[in-house]
Each structure stands twice: as structure tokens, then as C-alpha cells.
Amino acid sequence: MGRYRVRVATGSFAFSGSNNQVRLWLVGLRAEAELGLRLRLSRGQMEDFEVDVSEDLGPLLFVKLRKTHLLLKDAWFCNHITVWVFQESTEEKEIMFPCYRWVQGDGIICLPEATAWMMRNEVQGLFQKHGEEELEERRTLYRWATWKEGLPLSVAAASEKDLPLDVRFHEGKKIDFEGTLAAGMMDIALKRLYTLLNSWKSLEDFDQIFWGSKSALAKRVHQSWKEDDFFGYQFLNGVNPTLLRRSTSLPTRLVIPPELEGLQVQLERKLQEGCLFEADFSLLAGVQANVIQGERQHLAAPLVMLKMEPDGKLLPMAIQLQPPCSGSPDPPLFLPSDPSLTWLLAKAWVRNSDFQLHELQAHLLKTHLVAEVFAVATMRCLPGMHPIFKLLIPHLRYTLEINTRARTKLISDGGIFDQVVNTGGGGHLDVLRRATACLTYRSLCPPYDLADRGLLGIPSALYAHDALRLWDIISRYVQGIVHLYYSEDKVVQSDPELQAWCQEITEIGLCGAQERGFPVSFQSRAELCHFVTMCIFTCTAQHSGINQGQLDWYAWVPNAPCTMRKPPPTTKDVTLEMVMATLPNVHQACLQMTIAWHLGRFQPDMVPLGHHKEEYFAGPGHKAVLNRFQEDLNTLEREIVARNKGLDLPYYYLQPSRIENSITI
Ligand SMILES: CCCCCC(=O)/C=C/C=C\C/C=C\C/C=C\CCCC(=O)O
Numbered sequence: 167m168g169r170y171r172v173r174v175a176t177g178s179f180a181f182s183g184s185n186n187q188v189r190l191w192l193v194g195l196r197a198e199a200e201l202g203l204r205l206r207l208s209r210g211q212m213e214d215f216e217v218d219v220s221e222d223l224g225p226l227l228f229v230k231l232r233k234t235h236l237l238l239k240d241a242w243f244c245n246h247i248t249v250w251v252f253q254e255s256t257e258e259k260e261i262m263f264p265c266y267r268w269v270q271g272d273g274i275i276c277l278p279e280a281t282a283w284m285m286r287n288e289v290q291g292l293f294q295k296h297g298e299e300e301l302e303e304r305r306t307l308y309r310w311a312t313w314k315e316g317l318p319l320s321v322a323a324a325s326e327k328d329l330p331l332d333v334r335f336h337e338g339k340k341i342d343f344e345g346t347l348a349a350g351m352m353d354i355a356l357k358r359l360y361t362l363l364n365s366w367k368s369l370e371d372f373d374q375i376f377w378g379s380k381s382a383l384a385k386r387v388h389q390s391w392k393e394d395d396f397f398g399y400q401f402l403n404g405v406n407p408t409l410l411r412r413s414t415s416l417p418t419r420l421v422i423p424p425e426l427e428g429l430q431v432q433l434e435r436k437l438q439e440g441c442l443f444e445a446d447f448s449l450l451a452g453v454q455a456n457v458i459q460g461e462r463q464h465l466a467a468p469l470v471m472l473k474m475e476p477d478g479k480l481l482p483m484a485i486q487l488q489p490p491c492s493g494s495p496d497p498p499l500f501l502p503s504d505p506s507l508t509w510l511l512a513k514a515w516v517r518n519s520d521f522q523l524h525e526l527q528a529h530l531l532k533t534h535l536v537a538e539v540f541a542v543a544t545m546r547c548l549p550g551m552h553p554i555f556k557l558l559i560p561h562l563r564y565t566l567e568i569n570t571r572a573r574t575k576l577i578s579d580g581g582i583f584d585q586v587v588n589t590g591g592g593g594h595l596d597v598l599r600r601a602t603a604c605l606t607y608r609s610l611c612p613p614y615d616l617a618d619r620g621l622l623g624i625p626s627a628l629y630a631h632d633a634l635r636l637w638d639i640i641s642r643y644v645q646g647i648v649h650l651y652y653s654e655d656k657v658v659q660s661d662p663e664l665q666a667w668c669q670e671i672t673e674i675g676l677c678g679a680q681e682r683g684f685p686v687s688f689q690s691r692a693e694l695c696h697f698v699t700m701c702i703f704t705c706t707a708q709h710s711g712i713n714q715g716q717l718d719w720y721a722w723v724p725n726a727p728c729t730m731r732k733p734p735p736t737t738k739d740v741t742l743e744m745v746m747a748t749l750p751n752v753h754q755a756c757l758q759m760t761i762a763w764h765l766g767r768f769q770p771d772m773v774p775l776g777h778h779k780e781e782y783f784a785g786p787g788h789k790a791v792l793n794r795f796q797e798d799l800n801t802l803e804r805e806i807v808a809r810n811k812g813l814d815l816p817y818y819y820l821q822p823s824r825i826e827n828s829i830t831i
């Protein structure tokens with residue numbers, strides 16, 4: 167009773183093809199029919215067939231498929247199945263069945279038609295039932311786990327091998343990830359051998375390990391790291407642009423001794439002029455420092471006061487390395503007028519503290535771990551035909567695996583933090599706990615975060631400028647998609663899956679984050695759009711802004727030491743021996759360089775923001791919204807390239823072509 171053309175598309179990465187057999191059925195509202203095709207499931211190929219079906223299937227709802235094998239099971243990555251129904255006239259109707267996952271065992275997989283969500287209350291509840299069964303299965307595959315109390319929940323997986331195949335690295339990514347790590351370890355061995363034969367007494371001796379792949383900006387850091395404006399610049403546009411705030415009063419912890427009355431006057435003047443800024447690392451106060459190979463390491467919790475010059479340069483005015491403590495003498499204030507080594511060591515302490523808050527709070531917690539909560543909740547609460555699932559899933563690729571690897575190799579017992587970072591050995595978990603306890607919804611949304619920190623309208627704040635532009639572009643994209651599916655607020659309010667997703671993120675994954683402004687429900691389309699914009703911004707732009715800089719700013723170790731081996735200075739008598747004894751030793755410095763390069767370098771299989779190949783949606787409405795998104799990103803790309811041409815230090819971490827579509831590293 168009908169003639170159909172069927173296209174089967176296989177994924178194009180390694181091992182996507184399969185030698186097993188696959189049986190296909192077309193399932194219509196009235197009947198279903200097995201197609202009896204012999205498929206060759208070749209990597210990167212599309213196969214087309216024409217078939218005649220004797221029954222009247224009615225409107226097509228699903229394609230069903232089942233993989234069978236004789237001897238060896240051979241997984242198959244199916245991109246999608248497309249069916250064209252020959253109408254009486256010559257017009258053909260195209261129906262898409264997106265898949266984009268592995269077909270593994272010999273169970274039946276049911277792919278709903280791409281527009282199924284719009285018809286979920288029709289067709290005898292068949293789509294509704296399919297969605298419920300899908301979620302029941304996913305909830306057993308993706309379970310929450312408490313890795314450590316006080317942190318956001320994570321996916322239950324002791325190692326990446328426990329993760330479902332659909333969220334594992336593809337083979338090429340795995341080989342690249344593990345191969346470059348192995349190459350990095352070789353580099354460390356060579357550098358250690360080389361430095362054994364030479365002295366390690368002066369800052370220039372770090373040059374002995376400053377070879378191998380490094381970026382142009384890393385070379386510039388090597389050249390300019392001692393300069394005050396370079397130090398200040400990093401708070402605006404470096405690897406961690408998330409801490410700086412414009413001062414609204416002099417911080418209470420800042421104790422200015424009577425002999426520095428002049429400083430007090432200067433600070434107050436700058437405050438009144440609105441150009442006084444601060445970077446306060448109090449979150450680190452009292453955190454236990456690591457013991458590495460029997461040697462106690464040391465931590466500080468600095469406060470830096472900075473002034474903004476009319477030309478946009480941010481210059482440090484004073485550094486207090488520890489907060490005042492009752493019963494102890496007031497901590498000294500270090501000043502640009504101090505002896506050069508003293509001032510340099512004070513700045514190095516700040517850079518070490520910034521390393522901790524950057525990696526643990528800004529990077530790990532506020533991008534990786536938060537994105538993992540979005541990923542697990544999405545897999546557990548939203549069926550594949552849900553528009554928010556389709557919108558988000560490209561932005562969640564590889565996040566569960568990279569985070570699982572971080573829990574087993576980076577912040578684990580004996581991991582990289584324990585080996586070479588002064589918060590390691592448990593202090594790093596305390597920092598993460600403290601940062602989790604003060605994680606707010608506003609801080610994940612640049613329009614609020616930058617306003618709260620007083621960083622709007624500053625021409626030299628390039629991260630702030632680009633982040634706001636990207637927020638607007640992503641927001642327009644999200645709104646475009648959401649409005650295609652939610653015609654009014656009531657549709658949002660009455661979407662039980664969406665509401666459950668929101669609640670699961672805030673109450674379960676983020677462990678009761680409603681206290682810190684995260685929503686537990688969506689009452690309007692605007693609330694939904696804002697939240698989804700935050701999700702996509704976090705998984706893409708924010709991670710890129712925070713991740714890429716590791717390559718540039720962490721390669722020259724004195725600019726961002728991973729550990730400090732001696733206590734912070736309490737007087738201004740500082741010698742070169744003290745500086746060298748404080749900064750990381752050769753092994754620590756080499757491991758920092760290798761890991762920073764490994765995590766910060768360009769990823770060979772990188773998908774730029776908005777350029778994923780998967781087509782989960784069908785219809786012209788969605789294509790127009792996606793095209794507009796890509797055009798907006800191109801416009802911003804051109805603006806940033808043009809802007810950077812005129813800059814001494816170009817800022818490119820938020821250039822759209824460099825932003826990854828998800829957190830993959
Ligand atoms: C010692 C310097 C480098 C510290 C890097 C860092 O702290 C990064 C934190 C944020 C997120 C980490 C994400 C992924 C890392 C996963 C695994 C890295 C370990 C590599 C390995 O040995 O497999």
C-alpha cells in the first residue's frame with residue numbers, strides 16, 4: 167500500500183561501522199512492517215533503499231531497529247534514519263528519525279519521528295509511553311553519586327569505563343588524550359635529566375624547562391611577568407577574570423598601619439573616583455596546606471588593592487598576604503615601592519592563590535561540575551524527543567568522561583593535586599566545598615555577575631565585553647528555539663518533564679541550591695530561556711574563557727606557581743634564595759607545564775560553538791534559528807579579530823571559532 171525510500175546514515179568516526187546485521191521496521195499509526203533490507207553499515211556512509219509495503223501503515227511514528235550478530239558483537243553508531251513517503255502526486259514527504267547513539271546489544275531500539283514532541287498528546291499516547299520507557303531506562307544508566315560530601319553530585323562511575331558508551335570519548339579523542347599525556351611525561355623526564363646537570367638558583371633557571379610547544383602569549387608572559395600592569399591585566403583578561411570587583415568601600419580586612427597614612431589617602435581617593443578595585447582570596451583562609459614527599463607546603467589568602475588608570479591599565483597598589491588574626495601582629499602590606507624581590511615575591515603569592523581559585527572554583531566547580539549536573543539531569547529527566555534535550559545535548563558531549571577522569575587522576579587521592587599543588591592533600595576539597603557553599607545562580611550569568619562586580623562599561627575589560635556579547639547571542643538562539651515549542655507561559659508551566667529537570671538540577675544535583683537563587687520551577691518562557699542560556703553559556707563560552715588561558719598563563723611557572731614551598735614573607739627582607747626555595751621545584755614546575763599544556767591546547771576534534779553536525783530538530787523554523795545563531799557568532803568573530811589587531815595583547819578566548827561546543831577537556 168505504500169512506497170518508501172529509506173536512508174540509513176552511519177557515524178563517521180573510528181569504529182562507527184559494524185559487521186553485524188540490522189533489521190528495520192517502519193511503525194505507523196495503523197500497522198508496522200519489517201523492511202527486510204540487507205544493510206552495509208559502513209563508517210561515514212549513507213545507504214539508500216526503496217521498499218514497497220503491502221499494508222497501510224498510516225502516518226509514520228517510529229523506526230524500530232534491532233542489531234543481530236552471529237559470532238562477534240560489533241557496536242554500530244547510527245546517525246539517523248530518514249524516510250521519504252511517496253505520495254500520490256510526485257511530491258515526497260521527508261520524515262527524520264534522529265539517533266546519534268550507539269546500537270550495542272540485540273535489544274530493540276525505537277526512534278521516534280523528529281517532530282514527535284509536538285504530537286505527544288495525540289497518536290494514542292504512543293510517544294508519551296515511549297518517552298516514559300526511555301526515561302525509565304536512562305535513570306538506571308545515569309545515576310547520581312556523592313563523590314565527596316558538600317560538592318555537587320556527580321554521575322555514578324568509578325572510572326570512565328563504567329560510563330555508558332554514548333557519553334564516552336570516541337576512539338580518536340581517547341587516543342589523542344592519552345597519547346599527549348604520555349608524550350608530556352616523556353618531556354618531563356627529559357627536562358628533569360637536563361636540569362640535574364645544571365644549577366637551579368635563579369629565576370632565569372626556569373628557562374631550562376621553558377622549551378617544547380608553547381603559545382606566543384606564553385612567550386610574552388615569560389618576557390613581561392614581572393611588570394605591574396601585566397600583573398593587573400590578568401585580573402581583567404587573564405586565565406581567571408572571575409574574581410576582581412570594583413570596591414564600594416575599603417575592605418574591613420585591610421589594616422593600614424599609621425606610617426602608611428599616605429596609602430590610606432590614595433586608596434580613599436581612588437575609591438571616591440570609582441577606580442579602586444580589589445581581588446580578595448579570603449576563601450583560602452585557614453585551608454590546610456599539602457605535604458609533598460614529607461615537605462609541608464604553604465598557602466596564603468591574599469587581598470590585592472588595585473587602581474584603574476585613565477588608559478584602562480589596572481595597577482596593584484598594595485598586597486596583604488594573610489587576613490589579620492587576633493593575637494598576632496597585623497600582617498604587613500607589600501607595596502610597589504618595596505625592594506623589587508620583595509614585591510615580586512608578594513605578587514608570586516597572589517598568583518599562586520589565583521591558581522587555586524581559578525582551577526578549583528572558576529574552572530572545576532563553576533564549569534565542569536556544574537555542567538555535569540546539567541548532563542546527568544538531562545539524561546534522567548528529558549526524553550530524546552524533548553526540545554530542551556535536543557537543544558542541550560550537543561553542549562554536553564564528553565563532559566561526563568572528562569570529569570570522571572578528573573576525579574580519578576587530578577583531584578583523587580594521590581592525583582595531580584596531591585602530587586604538586588599546595589592545596590592538594592585534602593585542602594583542595596575544602597576549597598571546592600567552600601566554593602560550592604557560596605555558588606550563586608547570579609554568578610553564572612554574566613549580565614548579573616559583571617554588574618554585581620562593578621565591571622560593566624570598562625573598555626579594557628575584554629572578557630567582560632565579549633562574555634556579554636556571547637550571552638546575548640546565545641540568549642537569542644535559545645529564545646528562538648524555545649518560542650518554536652512554547653507558545654505561551656502556560657505551556658512551560660504545564661510541562662512536567664521540564665519542571666522535573668529544573669528541580670532535579672537545583673535540589674538534587676546542586677544539593678539544595680534554591681537557597682542561592684537557582685530556580686526549582688519555571689513559571690514563564692523568560693525564566694526558561696534565562697536558565698537554558700546559562701546552561702549553554704557555562705558549557706561553552708565560560709569554559710573556553712577559563713580553560714584556554716592555562717596554555718598561555720601557566721607555562722611560565724613563576725607567573726602562576728602551582729605550589730609554594732616556604733611560608734609567605736612576614737617582613738620585607740627577601741632574598742633570591744628565599745624566592746627560589748619558595749617557588750615550585752623542577753619536578754613540580756615540569757608537571758604544571760605538562761598538564762597546563764595538555765588541558766589548554768587546541769583539541770584536534772574540537773567542534774566550534776553552534777557548529778555541531780547532529781540534526782535533532784526537523785523543519786525550517788529550527789534551521790532559520792540556527793543559521794541566525796551562526797551569523798551572529800560570525801559577526802562577533804569579525805569584531806573580535808578587528809579589535810585584537812589594534813591591541814598590544816589580543817584577547818581571543820571568547821572568539822567564537824575558538825569556543826568549544828561543550829566541555830571536553
Ligand atoms: C598542576 C597543574 C594543572 C592543574 C589543572 C587543573 O587544576 C584543572 C582543573 C579543572 C578541570 C579539570 C578537567 C579535566 C582534567 C582531567 C584529567 C586530567 C588528568 C590527566 C590524567 O592524568 O589523566
Ligand SMILES: [Fe+2]
Binds near residue numbers: 709
Ligand atoms: Fe576544562
